[in-house]
Amino acid sequence: MEAFAVPDVPEIEAGDDLADIVEERVDLRPDDVVVVASTVVSKAEGRTADLSEFPAGPRAREIASRLESATGDEKDPRFAQAVVEEGTELLMDAPFLLTETRFGHVTVNAGIDRSNVPGKELLLLPRRPGDSAERIHAGLAAAPPVVVADTCGRPFRHGQRGVAIGWAGMPASRDWRGETDREGHELEVTVQSVVDELAATANLIAGEGDGGTPIVVIRDWSFGDHEGSDELFREVEGDFVRQALREWHYDE
Known part of the structure; x- marks a missing residue:
C-alpha cells in the first residue's frame, strides 16, 4: 500500500471544485482511495x-x-x-x-x-459530509472511493487521530462476522472500521499545522472479499458511554 499527498493544493475558497483540483494534479485509478480533510471540504462549501x-x-x-x-x-x-x-x-x-x-x-x-x-x-x-463525499466521488472520472476525514481525540488515550466523518464509493467497515480465525473459530463480533483506518493513514501523510497537506491518495489497498457495513456512528440505544455521560456531572 502507498499513500501520498496531492501536491500543490491551493488555498481553498467557497465554490471551488475539489474533484477538479485533485484531477488536475493526480492521475487517479479506480481502486485508489481519495481522503480529503474536512477543513477544505468546509471551505469549498462556504462553511x-x-x-x-x-x-x-x-x-x-x-x-x-x-x-x-x-x-x-x-x-x-x-x-x-x-x-x-x-x-x-x-x-x-x-x-x-x-x-x-x-x-x-x-x-x-x-x-x-x-x-x-x-x-x-x-x-x-460540513453539514452532511456523506453528501460531500458523494459529490467529490461523482466528480472524479475514475470514480475512486472518497473519505472525508477529521481529527479528534479518543477516551482513555492522549493525542488525536484521523477519523472518517463521510465516505462514498465503499462501505464504512469490513464485516468479519461469520468468517473464521487461524484456529478455525468463527468470528462473532469483529467489524473493522476501514474508513477510520484509511483516515488515520492519510493523517500521517497530511500532517498538521502550517505544513499540512489536505488531500491524500491511498493506492494499492483493497477492501477484499468481505461483507461490508455502513454502520459507523453508534445508535444511542447501544451507546452505553453516551448514556452514562447523560447522568454524569462535572464536579468543580
Missing part, C-alpha cells in the same frame, strides 16, 4: 463564519460561565452559542464541550475549528 453571527443566548452565557469556572480561562459565550447551534446534543458542558453533530459524530466543540480560516473566525464542519 466559515464569524463569532458575530452567533449572538449568545442565556444558555450559551451560562455554559461559558461554567467553563470559565472549571478552567480558569475566559470563554466567549458566542463560541458556546455556535457549538450549541451546530450540535444536536450537548453531552458535556465542563470542563470542555462534547457534542453530537447533526450527522451523528461525537466530538469536542461540534468540530468547530478556529485556526486556518482566512478572513473569518470559525470553520464549521
Whole structure:
C-alpha cells in the first residue's frame, strides 16, 4: 500500500471544485482511495463564519460561565452559542464541550475549528459530509472511493487521530462476522472500521499545522472479499458511554 499527498493544493475558497483540483494534479485509478480533510471540504462549501453571527443566548452565557469556572480561562459565550447551534446534543458542558453533530459524530466543540480560516473566525464542519463525499466521488472520472476525514481525540488515550466523518464509493467497515480465525473459530463480533483506518493513514501523510497537506491518495489497498457495513456512528440505544455521560456531572 502507498499513500501520498496531492501536491500543490491551493488555498481553498467557497465554490471551488475539489474533484477538479485533485484531477488536475493526480492521475487517479479506480481502486485508489481519495481522503480529503474536512477543513477544505468546509471551505469549498462556504462553511466559515464569524463569532458575530452567533449572538449568545442565556444558555450559551451560562455554559461559558461554567467553563470559565472549571478552567480558569475566559470563554466567549458566542463560541458556546455556535457549538450549541451546530450540535444536536450537548453531552458535556465542563470542563470542555462534547457534542453530537447533526450527522451523528461525537466530538469536542461540534468540530468547530478556529485556526486556518482566512478572513473569518470559525470553520464549521460540513453539514452532511456523506453528501460531500458523494459529490467529490461523482466528480472524479475514475470514480475512486472518497473519505472525508477529521481529527479528534479518543477516551482513555492522549493525542488525536484521523477519523472518517463521510465516505462514498465503499462501505464504512469490513464485516468479519461469520468468517473464521487461524484456529478455525468463527468470528462473532469483529467489524473493522476501514474508513477510520484509511483516515488515520492519510493523517500521517497530511500532517498538521502550517505544513499540512489536505488531500491524500491511498493506492494499492483493497477492501477484499468481505461483507461490508455502513454502520459507523453508534445508535444511542447501544451507546452505553453516551448514556452514562447523560447522568454524569462535572464536579468543580
